[in-house]
Amino acid sequence: MRLQNAALGAAGLAVFLALGEAVPRLGLVKEEYFPPTSRIVRALADELSDGAFWTALGDTLTGWALGLAIAASAGIVVGVLVAVVPYLREATASTIEFLRPIPSVALIPLAVLLYGSELRSVLLLVVYASFWQVLIQTLYGVQDVDPVADETARSYGLGTWARIRHVLWPTALPYVFTGVRLAAAVALILAITGELVIGAPGLGARIAVAQNSQAVPEMYALIVVTGLLGLLINVGARTVERRALAWHQSVRGEVAV
Amino acid sequence: MRRLLVTLAAGALLVTASACGSSGDSGASGSGPSSGGTTTVKLGLIPIVDVAPIYLGQKKGFYDKHGLKLEISTASGGAAIVPGVASGQFQFGFSNVTSLLLAQTNGVPIKAVSNGIASTGVAGKDFAGIAVKKDSAITSAKDLEGKKVAINTLKNINESAVRESVRKDGGDPDKVKFVELAFDQMPAALDGGQVDAACAVEPALATIKGQGGRVIASPMVDVAANTTVAMYFTSTRYQQQNADVVKRFQEATAESLAYADAHPDEARRIITTYTKIPASVLAQVTLPKWPAEPNKESIEALAKLGEEDGFFKKTPDVDALLP
Numbered sequence A: 001m002r003l004q005n006a007a008l009g010a011a012g013l014a015v016f017l018a019l020g021e022a023v024p025r026l027g028l029v030k031e032e033y034f035p036p037t038s039r040i041v042r043a044l045a046d047e048l049s050d051g052a053f054w055t056a057l058g059d060t061l062t063g064w065a066l067g068l069a070i071a072a073s074a075g076i077v078v079g080v081l082v083a084v085v086p087y088l089r090e091a092t093a094s095t096i097e098f099l100r101p102i103p104s105v106a107l108i109p110l111a112v113l114l115y116g117s118e119l120r121s122v123l124l125l126v127v128y129a130s131f132w133q134v135l136i137q138t139l140y141g142v143q144d145v146d147p148v149a150d151e152t153a154r155s156y157g158l159g160t161w162a163r164i165r166h167v168l169w170p171t172a173l174p175y176v177f178t179g180v181r182l183a184a185a186v187a188l189i190l191a192i193t194g195e196l197v198i199g200a201p202g203l204g205a206r207i208a209v210a211q212n213s214q215a216v217p218e219m220y221a222l223i224v225v226t227g228l229l230g231l232l233i234n235v236g237a238r239t240v241e242r243r244a245l246a247w248h249q250s251v252r253g254e255v256a257v
Numbered sequence B: 001m002r003r004l005l006v007t008l009a010a011g012a013l014l015v016t017a018s019a020c021g022s023s024g025d026s027g028a029s030g031s032g033p034s035s036g037g038t039t040t041v042k043l044g045l046i047p048i049v050d051v052a053p054i055y056l057g058q059k060k061g062f063y064d065k066h067g068l069k070l071e072i073s074t075a076s077g078g079a080a081i082v083p084g085v086a087s088g089q090f091q092f093g094f095s096n097v098t099s100l101l102l103a104q105t106n107g108v109p110i111k112a113v114s115n116g117i118a119s120t121g122v123a124g125k126d127f128a129g130i131a132v133k134k135d136s137a138i139t140s141a142k143d144l145e146g147k148k149v150a151i152n153t154l155k156n157i158n159e160s161a162v163r164e165s166v167r168k169d170g171g172d173p174d175k176v177k178f179v180e181l182a183f184d185q186m187p188a189a190l191d192g193g194q195v196d197a198a199c200a201v202e203p204a205l206a207t208i209k210g211q212g213g214r215v216i217a218s219p220m221v222d223v224a225a226n227t228t229v230a231m232y233f234t235s236t237r238y239q240q241q242n243a244d245v246v247k248r249f250q251e252a253t254a255e256s257l258a259y260a261d262a263h264p265d266e267a268r269r270i271i272t273t274y275t276k277i278p279a280s281v282l283a284q285v286t287l288p289k290w291p292a293e294p295n296k297e298s299i300e301a302l303a304k305l306g307e308e309d310g311f312f313k314k315t316p317d318v319d320a321l322l323p
Helices: A002-025 A037-048 A051-084 A088-099 A104-115 A119-143 A147-155 A160-198 A203-212 A216-244 B002-023 B049-060 B078-086 B097-105 B157-168 B183-191 B204-210 B219-223 B236-241 B243-262 B264-274 B296-308
Strands: B039-045 B068-074 B092-096 B110-118 B128-132 B148-151 B177-180 B197-201 B214-217 B228-235
Touching: A002 A037, A037 A216, A051 A088, A051 A119, A051 A160, A051 A203, A051 A216, A088 A119, A104 A119, A104 A160, A104 B078, A119 A160, A147 A160, A160 A203, A160 A216, A203 A216, A203 B183, B039 B049, B039 B078, B039 B243, B049 B068, B049 B092, B049 B110, B049 B243, B049 B264, B068 B243, B078 B092, B078 B097, B078 B110, B078 B228, B092 B097, B092 B110, B097 B110, B097 B157, B097 B228, B097 B296, B110 B236, B110 B243, B128 B157, B128 B183, B128 B204, B128 B219, B148 B157, B148 B183, B157 B197, B157 B219, B157 B296, B183 B197, B183 B204, B197 B204, B219 B296, B228 B236, B228 B243, B236 B243, B243 B264
Parallel strands: B039 B068, B039 B092, B148 B177, B148 B197
Antiparallel strands: B092 B228, B110 B228, B128 B197, B128 B214
């Protein structure tokens, strides 16, 4: 079954790439604006042999990783805090609902004013966007704590910290991981968008330069790289999630009694 | 919520601090000379043909000679540069004249310090042009009445210039339908018939010409004989506090501009180091002129045009803007 799936996936990709080669060659779209797959691959090979490309990739990954780390830790800490401290949840709900829908890209002018076209501008966008993903999931996770389990822990005399550690955290963890996985994808999108629009160093800025330079195949090659990066990040996040939650029923696949 | 914000702010601050440390960023705003008599200044640029003299001057050591170390930050568009300079993120920036006038009339305290680029002054052979598809019926600027014309930014320098081209050709610029479109998308839009004409600059103009497109007017030439299109600028505060650094930047930039103007082949070669313009396109690109001094009459003309067309809230003060 697994082998068949992989074969089907490979076949699908091959058809897609062949279409990408054929459509511009047949003149259905202009070759100048939509280069055939082979030209994109050649441009990609040129990129890979260029040191500046790897620096840009490093810059993008730095922005992504740092931003995600800050957003995830802040989201988890704030989420648990809001859940544990009485009334804090009600007091913050409206503010969170107000701030959360603000698109991170709308903060670009603010980022430029504060930090110019640097890594910090990108971080501001990345952290803002991915923080909410983690926070909201953490809040959901905490809400899911079994009140009976919590009461039991209380009556056994467990303190706040022990209850967070042994009751709240194991319940919330699957939610937190979902939040972090979503945040990882969002962080990459925002890192690249920030670089593209603001011009902070990274793959996004390189795409903008290729675009301004009328270097169409190079532009597509870089876009392919960002796509692959997104794919890798998602696969990586899923693997980590499966490993870390191996004990959890959602991963074990057992039916809860 | 306050707690949340504080946590967020603290987190952001932490990162900022660590990011600073790891990237070796001095963190200083570049005011005041550092050790060895060299001042590091941050310069906000758009990575386009226009700024070649800066890269060339840096390579030739003109800035070193004046005790300046340039730290170039590239921005994708001019929009990030003016606020960046006004807020002190960059000490110097590069922007077109109308944007600078716009910023000034909006009360942004900026001051031009050096010339940037100028039009070649030769109609039909400028780095900017109004182009149409090869089989288009449009032959002159007047024909643009009622037509869709692509422009990179509405209510900015290129709209001023295109309107002037139409006006000079005896047409009514109010009848032109302007559409905002990035330069790099113009060749495809023109080719695909989404727009009837496009006010493009290099290298998009070279691409359009390569597809057989025709240039029907040179808007920057219609504004004035030798139009100053863009300039390097700083904030008035930086100018007052670091008059010496500004003077050194002016001298080094003037040398760089003169050198680039006199050595177009070297300028063309340096462009390949910071853009990805394909060699075949670059060979066809019309370079701008890089005179060391801005042309005041042309800037006054742009100010007047912008005012006539209602871009500015109040009359710009050209004398206060210029060095």
